[in-house]
Amino acid sequence: METIRHITRADLHRINGLLSRAFSQGRADDGYRFTEVPECRLEFLDMYLEDFPEGSYLLEVDGQIRAFGFAHLWGRVGWVGPVAVAPEVQGRGHGREIMNQCLASLREAGARTIGLETMPRSYRNLGFYGKLGFVPGELTVCLASEVFARPVPPQEELRAEAVYFSRLPKEERQSFLEKAREIADAACEGLDYRSLILHTSQYKYGDTAIFRLGERQALAIGHTEPYAVDEERHVLRVVACVFPPPVDRSFVDAVLTSLRDWARREFLGHLSLWVPTRQLEAFRHLLQAGFRVIHSDLRMTLEGYPLVTTPGAWLLDKWE
Template sequence: MAHRPNSPVTIRSMTEGDADAVRQVERAAFAARWKPEQSAHAERPPRTRANVLIRLRKDPDGCFVAQVGSEMVGIVFSRTWGSVGWCGSLAVHPDWQGQGSGWQLLHASLAYLRADPRRVVGLETGAGEARNVGLYLRAGLVPCPITLHLARELGGDAEPATLPLWSAARAEVRSQWLEGLREASGTVIPGLDYGKEIESARREALGDTCVALEGGRAVGFGVATVVSPFEGWGAEAAIVQALLLDQRYVSEARLSGLLAGVEAIARRAGCRRLQLVVSAGRRWTVDRLLRRGYRLERVGLQMIHGDGPALTFDPDGVDCSRWAG
């Protein structure tokens, strides 16, 4: 990629026609930070084209690219879950880092996310990425508790999974469940809505969702995707996109049931490992996950925009979700 210092950068909306260029820019941007010892792969592969398009379809108005002339030099995705919105991934090609395009992309995403003043707005970055943390601090983001990226090997005996699956339910039942799950999510953060992740997993055939019921009403769920976002990785690991329990129904038995459900989804797809992310502030959940055999793989840092609503963490709450793309 030719580097032309001081060339004007244009920020525009991402389109489906950008997908291949987005994949290459992101791969180049993160290649230097790839740690082979944390993966069976020596190099970071590009995202699949399908993954880029799925992410774009979730929030098309919040995805942007930075362009110099006809060259794409940076990208950013945004994601909204009702009253919660996250910026990322944000990537700038190495030849153009330090030239201001990352700053412009960040502000484009934040402006989109903060259009709703009731929304908690933030992102996740590497806990040791001082340069990135400094950029985000200057943009008004403040650090929150660290995030724990955990994984469990799925070999050995499996706990029976008894929870119903989204894919097996009739449309009218799914509609009733979704109403209950929006209420359940609202007990964690008012207005939080993971329905987009549940529906995307079904519509795009990415995985499935197990649902915890109480008196016929949905009070918790776990979404597990079994299709790798990266080229050539196959079904090596399933990912929990979101797992939540209504604050009024938190119990060891219900959490165990949800974990057994997402682990079963992963096993049925032939995945050998299951990965999930939880805030270190959710101490009750962290303790149960470690007891179940989940092990820490890496640590992330959540940062929230200081001018918006605060994000609080009930130490006894259950909300495991991936804040980073």
């Protein structure tokens, strides 16, 4: 018997196996040389599920999980991923069924943006999402730089003053979260990372900083722990970084210096940020600052649910 239901923590172990199998097969089908996609750390999937469990579903047939999809909701901004169907039952409509459930939950919860990121090389995924009403947009690129290869900047070099969420006493956390909401909202009305900030801290996956220099401020949510079981701890992944307008380049550089300090303090050799290429100024600025492109995904949004950002803001985040 076929059932569609919400994903629970108890399912994550089996979902992990299916995720690895489906994505490895997908890479083989797309002609990659290295096809093995390792399993995720269970605590990472657990944190992912916490984002929006009401919108995350699996499909099972006689108790066997055949397909699943995770949805995420950051205020009014929703996205879907990962989504996978067991290779032996692909092409039978299971992917569509799961996606329809995730999308309905996001709509019901009031999402104004609904998006996803997928491998641009996979024509099947483009066809699959295109038929569901998703419109291809620009690429989101992952930009990385080594932090130890660069000389440690002298103390007098411009740094932004940083306040870290996890280091605050309990009574100050509420006002931090409110400030974080205001910063995100200034770049994209309705965007709210509070659940991401809380779960990042609760699962000890990293931390969130609000950076200030004079009147200017920015927000960065960073993951310090690995996602995959076979991965060493090596990178500070800035999964969301927001600069409200107007963006001042010297402030951006001060924040980058402070992010490198954060990575060094955690003994992490790399710093990475995700930059949607429609944020062209940010893309160019980071390339000029010595960052290298190490990965790219295609960003798509559902027709009628676009991402609308405030002109002049830099909104650097990943939907993956």
